[in-house]
Amino acid sequence: MANTCLQLTGFMISFLGWIGLIIATATNDWVVTCKYGMNTCKKMDELGAKGLWADCVISTALYHCISLNQILDLPAYVQTSRALMITASILGLPAVALVLMSMPCINLGNEPESVKNKRSVLGGILILIIALCGVVSTVWFPIGAHHEQGLMSFGFSLYTGWVGTAFCLLGGSMITCCSVESSTPYTDNNRFYYSKQAPTNPGPPSSNHAKSAHV
Secondary structure, eight states: OHHHHHHHHHHHHHHHHHHHHHHHHHOOOSEEEOSSOHHHHHHTTOEEEEOSSEEEEEOSSOEEEEEOOOGGGSOHHHHHHHHHHHHHHHHHHHHHHHHHHTSTTOOOSSOOHHHHHHHHHHHHHHHHHHHHHHHHHHHHHHHHHHHHHOEEEEOHHHHHHHHHHHHHHHHHHHHHHHTSOOOOOOOBTTBOOOOOOOOSSOOOOOHHHHHHHHO
């Protein structure tokens, strides 16, 4: 029962983390870049918000974005972060499906418990891979933006990615640890149960017993 509750908790945490990574992938407010002070950059229209898909300019009366369509001209940190975040978003679907189908309340035919455990472990490993993709992307992107344009602050997309990565790491660890098979035999209050089965080849009655019966 305890393993079931931990597995369900890990699934819910991982699902929320996956949703957070999808939101971070789809939005562009990862970092705020500026080489000067905040007010100076706003007046000079050089305060920018940078994401995976667009560069935006923020000023007192203007907010417009330029899509990053030239893939070959993009810096390596943008291309790598894109690929990793897309991979994490796609891997989340089979990972969630595997963990969901390994729940005790869901039975696919007469499959043994070991099959469910293996399916749950595989789903947990996929979630940990998702967390690894999120870690690399959300750490490398602000470092690359700082070296290229000057980092001013972090945006809500990056915070969402960090929270989603932490949730996936925690949930994947819980699912993987709770799905390990136990080799301890089943006992109920230290009582063992035996089947009543007649012997297949009963032996002949003892001759000594027969003699003692006639005495």
